[in-house]
Amino acid sequence: MLLMSGAETRTRRGSEEEIVFMPPAAPKSPWVTIFLAFVVVASLLPLGLYVYYGTVQRSLELAVEREGLSVRFGVGRIDIPWEDMAGVAYVEQPARMGRVAGAGLPGLQMGWYRLEGYGRVYRLTTAARPVVYVDTRPDAGSARPGTRYVFSPQDAERFAALLQAMRAGAGAEGAPGATFGRGGGGGRGAVPIAAVVRSAPGPSVMVDPLMIISLLVTAPLVFIILYFARKGARGLRYAVGPQGVVVYHLGRKVYRWDAVRDVRRVDEPLPRVWRLMGAALPGYYAGDFTAGPLGSLKVYATRLKPPLVLMETRLGKVLISPEDVDGFMAAVAEHRPSGP
Numbered sequence: 001m002l003l004m005s006g007a008e009t010r011t012r013r014g015s016e017e018e019i020v021f022m023p024p025a026a027p028k029s030p031w032v033t034i035f036l037a038f039v040v041v042a043s044l045l046p047l048g049l050y051v052y053y054g055t056v057q058r059s060l061e062l063a064v065e066r067e068g069l070s071v072r073f074g075v076g077r078i079d080i081p082w083e084d085m086a087g088v089a090y091v092e093q094p095a096r097m098g099r100v101a102g103a104g105l106p107g108l109q110m111g112w113y114r115l116e117g118y119g120r121v122y123r124l125t126t127a128a129r130p131v132v133y134v135d136t137r138p139d140a141g142s143a144r145p146g147t148r149y150v151f152s153p154q155d156a157e158r159f160a161a162l163l164q165a166m167r168a169g170a171g172a173e174g175a176p177g178a179t180f181g182r183g184g185g186g187g188r189g190a191v192p193i194a195a196v197v198r199s200a201p202g203p204s205v206m207v208d209p210l211m212i213i214s215l216l217v218t219a220p221l222v223f224i225i226l227y228f229a230r231k232g233a234r235g236l237r238y239a240v241g242p243q244g245v246v247v248y249h250l251g252r253k254v255y256r257w258d259a260v261r262d263v264r265r266v267d268e269p270l271p272r273v274w275r276l277m278g279a280a281l282p283g284y285y286a287g288d289f290t291a292g293p294l295g296s297l298k299v300y301a302t303r304l305k306p307p308l309v310l311m312e313t314r315l316g317k318v319l320i321s322p323e324d325v326d327g328f329m330a331a332v333a334e335h336r337p338s339g340p
Contacts, residue, residue: 009021009022017241017242018239018240018241018246019239019240019241019327019331019335020237020238020239021237021238021239021240021322021323021324021327021328021331022237022238022322022323023236023237023238023301023302023303023320023321023322023323024302024303024321024323025283025302026233026282026283026284026302028283031281031282035281036225036226036229039222039225039226040222040226043218043219043221043222043225044218044219044222045218046211046214046215046218046219047215047218047219049103049211050205050206050211050214050215052075053103053105053108053110053205053211054204054205054206055073055074055075056073056074056075056108056110057107057108057126057199057202057204057205058074059072059073059074060072060073060074060124060126060198060199061073061196061197061198061199062151062153062159062196062197062198062199063195063196063197064162064163064166064195064196064197065195067079067081067082068080068081068082068083068084068085069085069134069163071124071149071151073124078124078143078149079142079143080134080136080142080143080149081141081142081143082166082167083141084136084137084140084141084142084143085134085135085136085137085143085163085167086135086136086137086138087133087134087135088132088133088134088135088160088163088164088167089132089133089135089160090130090132090156090157090159090160090161091129091130091131091132091133092129092130092157093129093130094115094128094129094130094131094150095115095116095117095118096115096116097109097113097114097115097116097121097123097150098113098114098116099111099112099113100112100113100114100120102123105203105205105208105210105211106202106203106208107126107202107203107204107205107208108125108126108202108205109123109124109125109126109128110123110124110125111123113150115148115150118148121133121147121148121149121150122144122147122148122149122150123149123150124149124150124151124199125150125151125152125199125200126152126199126200126201126202127152127199127200127201127202128152129152130152130156130157131150131151131152131156132150132151132152132153132156132159132160132163133148133149133150134148134149134151134163135147135148135149136148136149151199152199152200152202153197153198153199153200154197154198154199154200154201155197156200159197228250228279229279229281229284231250232249232250232279232284232286233281233283233284233302235248235249235250236248236249236284236286236300236302238300238320238322238328240328240331240332240334240335241335242335243256243257244256244257244259244260245260245263245311245332247300247318247320249286249300255311255313255318257335257336257337259313259314259315260311260312260313260336261312261313261314262311262312263309263310263311263312263329263332263336264309264310265307265308265309265310265325265329266306266307266308266309266310266319267306267307268306269305269306270291270294270304270305270306270308271291271292271293271294272291272292273285273289273290273291273297273299273304274289274290274291275287275288275289276288276289276290276296278299283302283303284302285299285300285301285302285303285304286299286300286301287299289319291319294310294317295317296316296317297316297317297318297319298316298317298318298319299318299319299320300318300319300320300321301319301320301321302321303321304321307325308320308321308325309321309322309325309328309329
């Protein structure tokens with residue numbers, strides 16, 4: 001049974017009556033939307049990387065064209081004209097490369113690495129060895145100047161020989177002197193291998209344990225955060241009854257009168273409040289906080305500006321924000337047992 005009396009709601013639980021107090025309505029703030037959008041994007045980032053890296057690995061191919069080398073990987077490409085190419089080298093056992101920025105998966109190494117004994121290189125490989133180094137000139141006009149690229153094509157040694165032959169045969173206008181073909185029957189100067197070469201096979205990114213674990217951890221996180229942010233803020237309310245003070249927040253937390261040492265109204269501004277664990281959004285504060293001289297607090301509030309109510313219990317201090325503070329204090333005086 002519900003009875004309305006001013007700003008309070010009286011509800012009966014079994015044979016006992018509680019007086020329920022609502023917190024102030026949460027202020028509308030764009031920062032809440034911005035924060036939740038950030039959380040959603042951050043939580044879905046591993047899924048995006050999973051799809052992105054899988055696409056790169058499946059589509060990675062190196063095309064030897066009349067204009068130069070074109071490395072295509074589905075979502076982008078790297079073009080190195082012959083006139084911008086400074087050198088090509090086949091390396092069966094490359095020196096150690098440490099990742100600086102990018103992907104470092106068993107089946108895909110993509111991004112900036114530091115090559116031992118050389119310096120920074122851009123790596124786009126699907127196998128650790130053998131590899132082909134492609135260097136660009138410091139004064140390159142179209143390609144990235146002064147960069148060493150590291151690739152892992154199938155049949156890397158023959159691929160490197162092909163690039164070297166094409167560079168050597170390039171004319172004054174940058175057109176190679178050889179023509180493309182398959183096998184040895186393509187005519188004079190025919191290329192002995194296909195013009196498009198796939199990257200060497202490697203472990204699939206789509207079944208990489210690290211990627212799968214990150215998906216299993218982060219994908220549900222976005223739904224959990226959104227659920228608690230919505231459910232916790234909308235369900236927050238307080239009640240005073242014969243048992244004690246009740247905080248309804250993702251459940252029912254009862255602070256019994258025999259454990260409550262003091263309940264007082266707070267009209268002065270709080271010292272700086274810092275979140276230790278929980279939610280701290282405009283219009284929704286829930287969890288463990290600390291506030292200067294007040295020390296550690298459990299906070300269940302939609303605002304941190306006075307008037308507020310501070311309870312001191314055997315388990316610690318609890319800060320709440322009923323909209324009708326005077327009515328709340330009157331209900332405490334009515335139901336709290338007097339005497340020791």
